Amino acid sequence: MRVCMQPKDDVTEQDDVTGRYTSAFPVYAAYATRLHALMSDLLKSENLEVVQIESRAKAVESLIQKIQRKKSSESDPLQSVTDLVGIRIITYYLEDVARVGELLGREFTIDAENSMDKAEALASDQFGYRSAHYVITLDDSRADLLEWAPFKGMKAEVQVRTSLQHAWAAVSHKLEYKSSQAAPAQLQRRLFRLSALFEMADEQFSILRDESNATDSAYRAEVRKGRLDVPIDSSSIAAYMSITGRADEYRTMFKESGHQTEDIKPVPADRIRRDQSDLVKVLKAVGITTLEELDEYLSEKDRLEKIAKRLDAVFEDDSGEGSIFDLLTLVVLLDRDKSPAPGLPIYTEEFSARIAALREELQSKSSRRSNSGRRPSAS
Numbered sequence: 001m002r003v004c005m006q007p008k009d010d011v012t013e014q015d016d017v018t019g020r021y022t023s024a025f026p027v028y029a030a031y032a033t034r035l036h037a038l039m040s041d042l043l044k045s046e047n048l049e050v051v052q053i054e055s056r057a058k059a060v061e062s063l064i065q066k067i068q069r070k071k072s073s074e075s076d077p078l079q080s081v082t083d084l085v086g087i088r089i090i091t092y093y094l095e096d097v098a099r100v101g102e103l104l105g106r107e108f109t110i111d112a113e114n115s116m117d118k119a120e121a122l123a124s125d126q127f128g129y130r131s132a133h134y135v136i137t138l139d140d141s142r143a144d145l146l147e148w149a150p151f152k153g154m155k156a157e158v159q160v161r162t163s164l165q166h167a168w169a170a171v172s173h174k175l176e177y178k179s180s181q182a183a184p185a186q187l188q189r190r191l192f193r194l195s196a197l198f199e200m201a202d203e204q205f206s207i208l209r210d211e212s213n214a215t216d217s218a219y220r221a222e223v224r225k226g227r228l229d230v231p232i233d234s235s236s237i238a239a240y241m242s243i244t245g246r247a248d249e250y251r252t253m254f255k256e257s258g259h260q261t262e263d264i265k266p267v268p269a270d271r272i273r274r275d276q277s278d279l280v281k282v283l284k285a286v287g288i289t290t291l292e293e294l295d296e297y298l299s300e301k302d303r304l305e306k307i308a309k310r311l312d313a314v315f316e317d318d319s320g321e322g323s324i325f326d327l328l329t330l331v332v333l334l335d336r337d338k339s340p341a342p343g344l345p346i347y348t349e350e351f352s353a354r355i356a357a358l359r360e361e362l363q364s365k366s367s368r369r370s371n372s373g374r375r376p377s378a379s
Contacts, residue, residue, distance in 0.1 A: 014064055014067065014068075017063070017067065017077050017078065018060060018064060020078060021060055021063055021078060021084075022060055025057060027151070027154075028057040028058075028085055029057040030151075031057070031085050031150075031151045031154055031156065032055040032056055032086070032087070032156070033055065034147075034148070034151065035055060035085065035087055035156055036053055036055035036087065039053055039087060039089065039158075040053055042103055042107055043089075043103070046099070046103055048091075048096060048099055048100065049269075050091050050092065050096070050100075051090040051091065051092060051163045051166075052090050053087065053088070054087070054088040054090075055085075055086065055087050055088075056085075056086050057084065057085055057086075058081075058085070058086065063077070063081065066081060082111070082114050082135045082155045082157050083135075083155075083156075083157035084154075084155070085154065085155070085156035085157070086158075086159065087156060087157070087158045088158075088159045088160075088161075089158065089159070089160045089161075090161060090162070090163055090166050091160065091161070091162050091163070092162065092163060093162065093202075093205060093206050093209055094162055094202050094205075094206050095206060097131075097132055097160050097161065097162060100132075100160045101132055101134065101160060104134050104136060107139070108134075108136035108137065108138065108139055109136065109137045109139045110134055110135070111135040111136070111155065114135040115132075115133055115134045115135050116132075116133050117131075117132045117133075131159055131160060131161035131165050131169070132159070132160045132161070133157060133158070133159050133160075134157070134158045135155055135156070135157050135158075136156055136157075136158055137153060137154065137155055137156075138151060138152060138153075138154075162202050164201055164202045164205075165198070165202070167198070168195070168198045212235070215235055216235050216238075216239065219235050219236045219239040219240075220243060222239075223236075223239050223240050223243045223244065223291070224243055228240070228290065228291040228292040228295055229290055229291070230291045230292075231289065231290060232280055232283055232284065232288065232289055232290060232293075232294060234273065234276040234277050234280055236291055237279065237283075237291070237294070237325075238276055240291045240294065241324070241325075244295070246295075246298055247324055249301070250298070250301075250324055250327075250328065251263055251324055253304075253305050254308055254324065254327050256305075257305065257309045257311065258309070258312060259311060259322070259327060260322075261322065261323060261324045261327065262322075262323045267322065267323045271323065272323045272325065275323045275325035275326040275329065276325045278325070278326070278329050278346045279325045279326075279328055279329045279332070281346070282329050282332050282333060282346070283332065286332060286335075304331055304335070307331050307334050307335060307362070308327070308331055310334070310358060310362065311327070311330055311331075311334075313354070313357075313358045313361075314351070314354045314355055314358055329346070330355065333355055334355065334358060334359050334362060
C-alpha cells in the first residue's frame, strides 16, 4: 500500500498559515460583514436593485485546500490569496453587471491584474458561467476612517453576475465538463444549446425591461394629454394615479378614514407592484377596463369614502396599513354597486372571509334603506 506524504516543509508552512489565519479570522469575518452592508448602501444610493448580496470569509479548511492545489510565487499565502473575503452580487439584468463594476471602480481600488470578466476569459468551446470578478481594497479616503482602519490593505473578491448566470453556475458544475471536448459526443450539442438558452434569456430580459420602460413613458405621455382611452394594466394605472393627482386625493381620503398609505409608512417596491397587479385584476373583474372608466368610478369619492371608513372591520387587529392600490382593491371588493362576490385568489382565506362578511353587512344595510324608502303598493 502506497502512502503519499507531504514534504515536512509544506506541513510546517500549512501549520503556520493555519494558525495565523485562524487567529485573524474574526477580522476577515468582520470585514466581510462591513463590506456587505457598505455594498447594500452603495447600490441603494445608485437606485440599483439587485436580487441579493452574499458575503463570507473563507473557511480555514478551504484556504488550506487552495494552498495545496495552487503553488504561489508569493512567500505568504495570506497575501497572495485574493478571496479570503468574498462578496457576491446577483443582479436582475446584464446591464446592471456593468453598472456594479463602474460603481466598484469609483468606490474602491481595483486590482486589475487579478480581476477578470469570465465572459471574455471563456474559450469558444467552454461551458462556463459568464460573470465579472473584481479584486478590491479600500481606497485611502475610506481606509483612513477610524471604523475602516482595521481593514486597510485587505483584499476582497467581488463576484457580479445575473440571476440566470448564477443559476447556470449552481447547476453546471455538477456536470463536471469544463469544455465541449471533455463532454461525451452525444451531450455536446445539448450542452451548447442549453448554454445558449441561458445567454439568450438574459438578453431577452434586458430587452423586455427596455420595452416596459418605453411603455411606461408612452402611458405617461397619454395621461398628460388627457387621453384616458387606454387599457388598464399595472403601468397605465400607476401613471394615471400619479399624474392626475388621484393618488394624493385618495391617500388623503384613506388617512381621514384612519388608514396609513405608503407615503406615511413605506411599503416595499415589490409589494406595491403586486398591489397594482391585484387592483388591475379586480377592476377588470368588475368591468372597468380603461383609464377613462376608472376615472369615472373614482369620481364617486363621497360614496367610496363611506366604504373606506368601514375597512377597520376587515383589518380587525391589523393596522390598516398598505399601499393606496391595496386599499383601493379592498374598496372595490366591498362596493355593492360594482363588485362581484369576492373570490379572486388575492388574500388569505381568513382575510377573504372578513371581506365577505363586511360586504354582506353593507349590502344588507343598503337593502333595508332601499326598502324603507319605497311607497306602499296600492291595494
